[in-house]
Amino acid sequence: MRALLGKAVAARRALALAALGVLFVVVYPQLATAGQLSFANTVVIAVVFATSTNLLFGQAGIPSFGQAGFFGAGAYAAALAAHEGLPVILCLLIGILAGALVGVVAAAVAWRSAGLAFSMLTLAFAQSLYTIAIRTDALGGYNGLAGFPFSRVLGIELSDPGYVWYFVAVFAAVIVAGFWQVSRSPFGQILRALRDDPVRTLFLGINVRAYRTLAFVLAAAGAGAAGALSAYVNQVVTPDSLYWTASAVPVMMLVLGGMGHFAGPAIGALLYAVLEHYLSAWTTSYIFFLGILVYLVLALLPDGVVSLPRTVRYWIRRGGGDPPKPDEVELRETEGAAR
Amino acid sequence: MITTLLTGLAAGSLIFVVSSGLTLVLGVLRIVNFAHGGLFLIGAYFAYQFQGGAAHNPASFALLVVAAGLATAVIGVLVERFLLRPFYDHSAESMLLATYAVLLTMQGAVQMIWGSSQHTQPRPEGLGGALTLGDTVIPRYDLMLIVVGLLIFGGLQWLIYGTGFGRQVIAVAEDRYMASLLGIDISRIFMATFAVAIFLAGVGGALAAPTLSMTPNLATTFILYSFAVVIIGGFGSISGSLIASLLLGVLASFLGTHAPELADFALYLPMLLILFFRPEGLRGRGAGREVVIA
DSSP states (O other), X not given: OHHHHHHHHHHHHHHXXXXXXXXXXXXXXXXXXXXXXXXXXXXXXXXXXXXHHHXXXXXXXXXXXXXXXXXXHHHHHHHHHHHTTOOHXXXXXXXXXXXXXXXXXXXXXXTTSOTHHHHHHHHHHHHHHHHHHHHOGGGTGGGOEEOOOOOEETTEEOOSHHHHHHHHHHXXXXXXXXXXXXXXXXXXXXXXXXXXXXXXXXXXXXXXXXXXXXXXXXXXXXXXXXXXXXXXXXXXXXXXXXXXXXXXXXXXXXXXHOSSSTTHHHHXXXXXXXXXXXXXXXXXXXXXXXXXXXXXXXXXXXXXXXXXXXXXXXXXXXXXXXXXOHXXXXXXXXXXXXX | OHHHHHHHHHHHHHHHHHHHHHHHHHHHTOOOOTHHHHHHHHHHHHHHHHHTTSOOOHHHHHHHHHHHHHHHHHHHHHIIIIIIGGGTXXXXXXXXXXXXXXXXXXXXXXXXXXXXXXXXXXXXXXXXXXXXXXXXXXXXXHHHHHHHHHHHHHHHHHHHHSSHHHHHHHHHHHOHHHHHHTTOOXXXXXXXXXXXXXXHHHHHHHHHGGGSOBOTTHHHHHHHHHHXXXXXXXXXXXHHHHHHHHHHHHHHHHXXXXXXXXXXXXXXXXXXXXXXXXXXXXXXXXXXXXXXXX
8 A cells, every 4th residue: 555655656756857857848948058058968968878877887787888989889870870961860860779789799799708807898899999980081080070960850950059959858858768668677677686696597597698788788779879969969079989988987977876776877967067067167187076076975975976865864863873785775776666 | 020029029018017017906806906097107207207307327217217116106005095995895896986086086186286288208318229230220228128027027926926925915816715714914915916016007107108208198098008918818817918918019019010000909909819719818717717816
């Protein structure tokens, strides 16, 4: 009964949040300056990138350090498609497909190892794409690609910043909703089981390799979508988006926000974008402070800022002592999802 | 031909000095230490600072390189003790990211102290030119790098196989729980291993400084070479990382001379080949026993 009531409340809350979100998306271009609007686009793209990466880190327990490779593949593919004069929607879909395809290749290479070696291999794979990009004339070398105007969707001119924002917001919402469905599906459940105990999951007759590969390719497709959106918004694609340090960015977003919660990566992406925006405006050595902040969150809030209210509540109620351990929290949330 | 080979071997020796430390930490502490690149960077800038950007005679150059290595090692020990230790009982991903956060902070710190513009450190006196034997030209500094690389390899082999400390390190790398039951102080071994590894990172940076123009971005490029070496040589294998380093150095040198458009791929071709024919690396032991020291 309580579970049912809780479900009804949760559903109403989700509906209210969604309504607020729609209102925000519609009204924002009327209130924001051009700079604020472009910043909002950046945040939305980061949310897609971080949410897709969390399918690997938070759910499947796959520590990939090469997500920039798929982001860049999506960005370059969308830019090339736009250059051919294809409509925006098709360009974005091509970006997603490119991310997924490169993900298949990366999975084939990286699954030849496991654990820490896997992280290093995914990093090396993405970095080899960077090398290819800077050495290929068709991809613009060090300069990357620019000058590929995206024009029409269903006959509507989409170069107006307001329309760009609507388009990006809706497209991103669809992708994030897709990842939400995946995390709630039986497939998502199995990924969490795999993360927590791969051997037992194997004994249940589940094809561990196939599930992990599918998760890897889905996350790569999501990163490709984020890359394609960034090509569309920024009208330029540079090889820097493929450099290995770019792969660390979505992981830092996960850590800041919290991997154990679906909204964690989105909150982390917002936080990271705000931090980067203001810190880099204030000092050129902003990575100094960024590093310290990421370290402090890792050390003090291992579940990210989404766990802040819970941790504070715990401190108040118990008057000190250790906050709940990360694994216990994860377990509780997994049970919640199972109900 | 011989010049290309020697240049490659010299570059490989330099990569070995840096990557052997990364391998050591990976084998004993089981940490992929991104901060290693940051400490390499700090070593390079320390050497620049100690030498005042001027050429010295070889003896004081050697002294200042060792001093830069020691100063870097002190920072390394502090990092291990206060920043990495809290993460030993956390997941591998948190640890990985903690070391990455430390790398970012170090890069930012170097940028704040020395600026992001390029710095150049001249080679020491007497090691600037080249030896000419018949029609082959051999840069003196390259010869010195090869000798130093071999000396460090020999020193590490002696340290690990020839001393009681080395036997304890092997024991901890093999089975840290069992080692602790036998009365080995794990945390002391961790700290000592880290100190040695970071000393090598610092010396590597100090030796690399005269061969390139220094910017804070060096940290991210050199960590890539080291990663490639670890993957090719095998996890935690020091002899594997020597072979892999020299291989990469020579390959890059030959491609640079004969097929410059392929030179950037020198890192990835051997890596792909190794993965398909020997995924555990040249000297690794394979799945389940991926951590070895030797």
